[in-house]
Amino acid sequence: MSTSHARIWVGIDAGKGHHWAVAVDADGAAVFSTKVINDEAQILTLIDTARGRADEVRWAVDISGRASTLLLALLLAHGQQVVYVPGRTVNRMSGAYRGEAKTDAKDALVIADQARMRRDFAPLDTPPELVTTLRVLTNYRTDLIADRVKLINRLRDLLVGICPALERAFDYSSAKGPVVLLTEYQTPAALRRIGVKRLTTWLERRKVRGADAVAAKAVEAAQSQQIALPGEKRAAKLVGDLAHQLLALDERIKDNDREIRETFRSDERAEIIESMPGMGPILGAEFVAIVGDLSGYKDAGRLASHAGLAPVARDSGRRTNNYHRPQRYHRRLRHIFYLAAQTAMMRPGPSRDYYLKKRAEGLLHTQALLSLARRRVDVLWAMLRDKRLFTSAPPVTQAA
Numbered sequence: 001m002s003t004s005h006a007r008i009w010v011g012i013d014a015g016k017g018h019h020w021a022v023a024v025d026a027d028g029a030a031v032f033s034t035k036v037i038n039d040e041a042q043i044l045t046l047i048d049t050a051r052g053r054a055d056e057v058r059w060a061v062d063i064s065g066r067a068s069t070l071l072l073a074l075l076l077a078h079g080q081q082v083v084y085v086p087g088r089t090v091n092r093m094s095g096a097y098r099g100e101a102k103t104d105a106k107d108a109l110v111i112a113d114q115a116r117m118r119r120d121f122a123p124l125d126t127p128p129e130l131v132t133t134l135r136v137l138t139n140y141r142t143d144l145i146a147d148r149v150k151l152i153n154r155l156r157d158l159l160v161g162i163c164p165a166l167e168r169a170f171d172y173s174s175a176k177g178p179v180v181l182l183t184e185y186q187t188p189a190a191l192r193r194i195g196v197k198r199l200t201t202w203l204e205r206r207k208v209r210g211a212d213a214v215a216a217k218a219v220e221a222a223q224s225q226q227i228a229l230p231g232e233k234r235a236a237k238l239v240g241d242l243a244h245q246l247l248a249l250d251e252r253i254k255d256n257d258r259e260i261r262e263t264f265r266s267d268e269r270a271e272i273i274e275s276m277p278g279m280g281p282i283l284g285a286e287f288v289a290i291v292g293d294l295s296g297y298k299d300a301g302r303l304a305s306h307a308g309l310a311p312v313a314r315d316s317g318r319r320t321n322n323y324h325r326p327q328r329y330h331r332r333l334r335h336i337f338y339l340a341a342q343t344a345m346m347r348p349g350p351s352r353d354y355y356l357k358k359r360a361e362g363l364l365h366t367q368a369l370l371s372l373a374r375r376r377v378d379v380l381w382a383m384l385r386d387k388r389l390f391t392s393a394p395p396v397t398q399a400a
Helices: 040-053 066-077 087-096 104-117 129-160 164-169 176-182 188-205 211-223 232-264 270-274 281-291 300-306 331-345 350-360 365-386
Strands: 005-013 018-024 030-037 054-061 081-084
Touching (some): 005 040, 005 104, 129 232, 129 281, 176 211, 176 232, 188 211, 232 281, 270 365
Parallel strands (some): 005 054
C-alpha cells in the first residue's frame, strides 16, 4: 500500500480480550479505526497496516499494565514510539468531543488526538527483567494481603454469631495462636470441656507462643456464655475451615515476602535504599517496581510530584500562594514514602528531629509526616544519584 501521510498517531484503547485502534493524521482526521484481538498475529497485522499508511507512526495507549503487556512488547520490539495517556485524561477530554456516547472507538480516537496535540506524555519503554519481576511479586503480595483481610473479616463475622466474647478476646489479624485455636475449638461448650490445662498442652504441641495466656483468655471468654446460639454447629465448621485457610495464606505470604527480598537484594541499589531508616526490603522493592531506574524523573521534585508530596498552586485573581494537595499522583508511591517516614519518625535520629520540629511549628501529625516524607524524597534521590549509603550527618561538600 502506498504511503499517503507523513505522520500518523495511533491511539489504542487497550483491554484484556481485545483492543480498539484509531489512527489520525496531522489534521486530526481519522485514517482508520479497527478492532484488534489481543493476539500476536493480529497486533503484528495492525503494526504493518499503520506502517503502510505513513512514513512515521506514533502510538499511544491508556493502560500500561498486564492487559497491554503483549501489545507493548510487540510495539517496542519493532522499534515503535509509544507514549502513555492516563485514563483520567481520556475520561475528562471525552466531553470535549462530539457526542455523548462512550465507546472503545471514541476513547481510542481521544487517545490518538491527545497524543497528536500534546508532547508532555511519558514515553513507554521495556523495563528491566528485575523491575518486571518485582512488579509481579509486589502486585501478587497486594492481592494476598487483600485476600487475608477478607478471610479475617469473614471469620470474625461468623465468630460473633457463635460467641461474641471469644471474637472480642483476640486480634486475629496479628496473632497466630488464636487462629490455631479456632482450627479445632470454636464454640464455648468445646472450650469449657477441654479446660485451660489441656488446651495449653494442645497449643504447645502446635508451637503456639504464650499458649497458657491464649488458653486462659479463650476459656474465660467461653465461661461468660452458657447458651448455644442458633446455627452454632454449622458456623463452627466454617470458622474452622476459614482458620485453616488463613494459616495457609500466611505461609504463602511469607514465601512471597522471601522471594521479594531475594529478588530486591540482587539489585545493586538495594543496599543504598535499605540503608535509609524506614525503608525495608518490602517497601524498597515496591519503590523499585514503581520508579524503575529513575530515568523517567528529571530531578527529586518530579519524583515528589509523582508521589503527591509536592503541593500545587491554585491561584485565581488576587488569591496567590494558595497551595493544595494534588489530585493526580501515584497513590501507592505516596503510601510507601508515608509508611517509611512514619517508621523512621518513631526512632531517634534526624527523621524524628525533623518531625518534632514541624510539630512544634503547629503542623498536625499527618502534615508533619507528609513534610518529612517530602524531605526524605530529596535524601533518597541524592543517595541513589551519588551511590552513597545513608548517614546521620550530611556529607561534607568537597572543593572542586
